[in-house]
Amino acid sequence: MSSKVAIVGVGCTKVGEHWDKSLRQLFLEASLKALEEADVDRVDAIYVGNMASATINFQQHLGALMADVMGMRGVDAVRVEAADASGSAAVHQAYMAIKSGQAQTVLVGGVEKLTDARPADVEYAAMMSERSEYVVYSGITIAGLNAIQTQLYMDRFNARYEDIVNFAVNDHRNAAGNPYAQFPFPITVERVLESPPVADPIRLFDTTAPADGAAALVLCPLETAKKLCDTPVVIEASVLATDGVNPYERDDVLTLTSTRVAAERAYRTAGITPRDVDVVEVHNTSSIMGVLALEDLGFVEKGQGWRFVAEGQIALNADLPTNTLGGLKARGHPWGATGVYQLVELTWQLRGEAGGNQVDGAEIGLAQSVGGLGATTVVHILRRWH
Amino acid sequence: MSAPAVRREIPYRYRLMGTKCLNCGALFHPPQRICPKCGSKDLVEEELAWRGRLVAYTVIRRPPKGYEDYKPYIVGLIELKDGKLILAQIVDCDIEEVRPGLKLEATFRRIREDGKSGIIEYGYKFRPVIEWNWQKKPNPEK
Ligand SMILES: [Zn+2]
Numbered sequence: 001m002s003s004k005v006a007i008v009g010v011g012c013t014k015v016g017e018h019w020d021k022s023l024r025q026l027f028l029e030a031s032l033k034a035l036e037e038a039d040v041d042r043v044d045a046i047y048v049g050n051m052a053s054a055t056i057n058f059q060q061h062l063g064a065l066m067a068d069v070m071g072m073r074g075v076d077a078v079r080v081e082a083a084d085a086s087g088s089a090a091v092h093q094a095y096m097a098i099k100s101g102q103a104q105t106v107l108v109g110g111v112e113k114l115t116d117a118r119p120a121d122v123e124y125a126a127m128m129s130e131r132s133e134y135v136v137y138s139g140i141t142i143a144g145l146n147a148i149q150t151q152l153y154m155d156r157f158n159a160r161y162e163d164i165v166n167f168a169v170n171d172h173r174n175a176a177g178n179p180y181a182q183f184p185f186p187i188t189v190e191r192v193l194e195s196p197p198v199a200d201p202i203r204l205f206d207t208t209a210p211a212d213g214a215a216a217l218v219l220c221p222l223e224t225a226k227k228l229c230d231t232p233v234v235i236e237a238s239v240l241a242t243d244g245v246n247p248y249e250r251d252d253v254l255t256l257t258s259t260r261v262a263a264e265r266a267y268r269t270a271g272i273t274p275r276d277v278d279v280v281e282v283h284n285t286s287s288i289m290g291v292l293a294l295e296d297l298g299f300v301e302k303g304q305g306w307r308f309v310a311e312g313q314i315a316l317n318a319d320l321p322t323n324t325l326g327g328l329k330a331r332g333h334p335w336g337a338t339g340v341y342q343l344v345e346l347t348w349q350l351r352g353e354a355g356g357n358q359v360d361g362a363e364i365g366l367a368q369s370v371g372g373l374g375a376t377t378v379v380h381i382l383r384r385w386h
Numbered sequence: 387m388s389a390p391a392v393r394r395e396i397p398y399r400y401r402l403m404g405t406k407c408l409n410c411g412a413l414f415h416p417p418q419r420i421c422p423k424c425g426s427k428d429l430v431e432e433e434l435a436w437r438g439r440l441v442a443y444t445v446i447r448r449p450p451k452g453y454e455d456y457k458p459y460i461v462g463l464i465e466l467k468d469g470k471l472i473l474a475q476i477v478d479c480d481i482e483e484v485r486p487g488l489k490l491e492a493t494f495r496r497i498r499e500d501g502k503s504g505i506i507e508y509g510y511k512f513r514p515v516i517e518w519n520w521q522k523k524p525n526p527e528k
Contacts, residue, residue: 123450133395134416137497137509138473139446139453140461147444148463155442155486200445244422248463248471249414251423 006225006232009038009218015182015332030214038218044103046077049090049110050336083129083371088339088378095238109216110340129372144199146286157303163310167287175326182332213334236270237381247373258377259296266379274298281342283370339369350384399509406432438466478513489515
C-alpha cells in the first residue's frame with residue numbers, strides 16, 4: 001500500500017461555450033496538458049468524471065472512449081458519476097486505486113459539454129441529481145431548491161438576500177484574474193439584485209450558467225512524484241459521504257450533513273483542523289450553498305456564514321480566501337468537471353502559480369464538491385510538499 | 387415516460403401514500419422499506435395528511451423541459467399536519483398572494499404531458515384552503 005498520493009500534473013480548458021470542441025476534444029485538451037506537465041505518456045488507469053453525457057451528448061461509455069482518444073487502448077478506464085460531484089468522485093476513485101497499490105500512475109479527468117443543448121433541457125438534466133418521480137416531478141429546478149433554502153435561511157438567521165449574494169460578488173472579483181474563467185469580470189451586489197429573477201428570491205447573477213469544460217490531474221505515489229517533479233502536491237485526505245437525496249427529508253434542510261461528515265473525516269485523516277486551512281474551494285450553485293458550505297465545513301458557526309461573507313472575510317487577502325479563481329459562479333460550473341477544476345486551482349495555489357490571485361504562503365487547501373443539493377459531498381485536503 | 391412507470395407511482399401520487407417508521411416515527415414519501423434515519427425495517431404504509439401550511443416557496447421563472455407552459459409557477463415546501471414536509475406546486479393562488487403560513491390542501495391536478503401523443507401525468511398540487519362558514523347558509527336568491 002502506498003503511503004501518500006500526490007498530484008504531479010494538472011490541466012484544464014477555459015470554461016465557456018466551446019462551439020468547435022466536442023466532449024472528446026475537451027477531455028483530450030485538458031488531459032494532454034496534465035500529462036505533459038507530469039512528463040508521463042501512459043498511465044495504469046483513467047477515471048472520467050461526467051454527469052450528463054447520456055442526456056445532453058447521447059454518449060455513454062466514457063471510460064473506453066477517452067482511453068481510445070488518449071491513445072491508450074487496453075488501459076483500465078471507467079466513468080464515475082455522482083451528479084455534479086462526478087469529477088471529485090472520480091478523483092476519489094483514482095486516489096483509492098493508488099492507495100490500494102492496484103495502479104501506479106492514474107489520469108483523472110472531469111468533462112462536461114452542456115452548450116449543445118437547449119436551456120430547458122439543461123435544467124432538466126441538472127435535476128437528474130434529485131428524486132425523479134417526486135422532486136423533479138414538482139417542476140422545481142436547482143435554482144428553485146436553492147431559493148427555498150435561501151428563504152428558510154433568511155427567516156431563521158435574520159439574513160438579507162443582499163448580504164448573502166456577496167458570495168457571488170466574491171467569485172466574480174476572483175475570476176477577473178483567471179484566464180480560464182467563464183465570466184472573468186467583477187460584478188456588484190446591485191448588479192445581482194437588478195438581474196432577472198430566476199426562482200424568487202434568486203436572481204440570474206446568483207446562479208451558474210450552462211458551460212463546457214474539462215480539467216485533469218495526473219496522480220501517483222508520493223515516492224514517484226518526488227522523482228517526477230519539484231513541487232508535488234499531496235492529497236492528505238479524499239473523503240466521500242452521502243445523505244438523503246430528498247433535501248427536505250433530512251434532519252435539517254439548512255445543514256449539509258454529507259459535508260459535515262466528509263469534512264470531519266477529512267480533517268481527522270489529514271491531522272488538521274479548519275483553522276489550518278489557507279485556501280478553500282466550495283460548491284456554490286447559488287450563494288446560499290457557498291454560505292452553508294462554509295458553516296458545515298466548520299469555518300464559521302451555523303447561521304453566521306452570511307455575515308462572514310458580507311464582511312469580506314472570504315476575499316483573497318482576508319481570513320479565508322475562498323473560490324480564489326472564480327468558483328462555480330464565475331470560473332463556471334461544467335458539472336462533472338467542476339470538482340477537478342477545484343483541485344487544479346488549489347494545486348496552482350499551493351505551488352505558488354496562481355498569478356495575481358496567489359494567496360501568500362498557501363500550504364493547505366480544501367475543496368468541497370457537492371452532488372445536487374448535498375446528497376453527495378467529496379472533500380479533498382491538499383498540502384504543498386516540502 | 388412509459389405507462390407502467392407512471393402507473394406504479396399512482397398510490398403515492400394520487401393518494402399521498404407514504405410509510406411510517408414504527409421505531410422512530412419518521413414519515414417517508416415516497417415510501418421507504420428501510421428507515422434511513424434509524425435503520426429499522428419495521429415500517430407500515432401510512433397516508434399523509436392532506437392539509438398543512440406553507441413553510442417557504444419560490445416562483446419558477448425558468449422551468450425545466452415539460453413545464454414551460456405553466457411558467458411562472460409557485461413551488462412550495464409544505465409542512466403537513468402530520469409533520470411531514472413535502473414539495474409541490476401551489477395552485478389557485480396568485481404570486482402576489484402567496485406567503486409562508488398559508489393554509490393549504492392537496493388537490494388532484496395535471497402535472498405534465500409527454501408531447502402530443504404521450505402520457506399525461508397527474509398527481510398532487512396544493513391550493514389554499516377556503517375557510518367555509520358552515521353556519522351561514524348560501525343565499526338561494528343570489
Ligand atoms: Zn426510523
